[in-house]
Amino acid sequence: MMIKGLSKWSITGALFMCLLVAASYAEEAKKRITIALFPCTDVVMSLKKFHPLVTYLKQETGFDIEFMVSKDSAKFERAIKNGDIHFAFQDPNIYVKLADLYDKNTLVSALTGKGSTSQSGVIITRKDSGINKVEDLRGKTVMFGPKLSVARWVAAKMLFEESGINIDKDLQAYSNGGCCEDVAFNIYLKAVDAGVVCDHFLGEHSKKQKELGMDTKQIVVVCKTRSVPTRVFAARQGVSDDIVTRVNQALLRLDKNKPAHAKILHRAELGGFQRSKDGDYDGIRMLMGVKTTE
Numbered sequence: 197m198m199i200k201g202l203s204k205w206s207i208t209g210a211l212f213m214c215l216l217v218a219a220s221y222a223e224e225a226k227k228r229i230t231i232a233l234f235p236c237t238d239v240v241m242s243l244k245k246f247h248p249l250v251t252y253l254k255q256e257t258g259f260d261i262e263f264m265v266s267k268d269s270a271k272f273e274r275a276i277k278n279g280d281i282h283f284a285f286q287d288p289n290i291y292v293k294l295a296d297l298y299d300k301n302t303l304v305s306a307l308t309g310k311g312s313t314s315q316s317g318v319i320i321t322r323k324d325s326g327i328n329k330v331e332d333l334r335g336k337t338v339m340f341g342p343k344l345s346v347a348r349w350v351a352a353k354m355l356f357e358e359s360g361i362n363i364d365k366d367l368q369a370y371s372n373g374g375c376c377e378d379v380a381f382n383i384y385l386k387a388v389d390a391g392v393v394c395d396h397f398l399g400e401h402s403k404k405q406k407e408l409g410m411d412t413k414q415i416v417v418v419c420k421t422r423s424v425p426t427r428v429f430a431a432r433q434g435v436s437d438d439i440v441t442r443v444n445q446a447l448l449r450l451d452k453n454k455p456a457h458a459k460i461l462h463r464a465e466l467g468g469f470q471r472s473k474d475g476d477y478d479g480i481r482m483l484m485g486v487k488t489t490e
């Protein structure tokens with residue numbers, strides 16, 4: 197029997213096309229997406245911190261997401277150019293160096309626990325160190341954050357320069373440490389005279405430090421760096437609009453007032469995400485001597 201105006205072959209063809217469309221969508225939903233992170237701590241700790249967020253993104257987007265942690269800027273840049281990475285979550289100093297490789301219409305900035313898109317580094321020391329200002333650090337030992345960190349390295353180094361201290365000539369020694377916790381413990385144990393941590397660290401982690409045996413009252417803040425933007429989440433050029441939309445919308449839906457989302461954000465030490473634009477990072481370009489984009 198034939199449906200009026202249609203042969204069995206045209207019906208079969210239509211069904212086949214529907215199956216192709218469905219299969220195509222299913223394939224897209226299973227598409228492997230790679231998100232790269234430039235960490236401010238060691239690789240293992242970074243993977244643990246961001247595992248709940250990656251799991252959430254997989255569930256919300258339907259994509260098979262591969263999460264990688266990179267500390268090698270040159271290797272990362274090659275991976276971006278080769279199309280091996282779809283998204284990157286990095287400090288703004290890394291973003292501005294590679295801005296031409298990203299789609300500037302896809303930017304999403306991280307929020308701090310207090311909902312801000314800016315942060316600072318703070319120089320801390322022991323209360324009994326005799327160090328009361330940056331100038332007192334001449335001839336002392338200082339532990340900065342990783343060189344990928346804008347607050348704990350770029351802005352901190354600038355603070356020393358503005359205080360008339362050349363870190364290569366005027367300090368006894370300096371090093372680039374790992375997480376804020378490592379820096380704080382090295383100071384507490386008098387392994388170094390001072391160090392740079394994120395401005396939110398002492399307040400948010402004081403309970404944990406006490407549990408680990410640190411008397412946090414012995415740690416004091418000497419000075420704060422200038423404010424700098426928080427991390428930026430960006431898609432490389434060429435990533436399809438559909439993929440960007442699904443991933444970005446999932447990030448923007450995260451709400452710290454929802455218990456399930458709060459757990460995800462707390463583990464990653466974030467307060468959420470909001471849209472941003474390339475011009476928001478012109479201050480970092482000026483700080484680093486990078487040409488401002490038109």
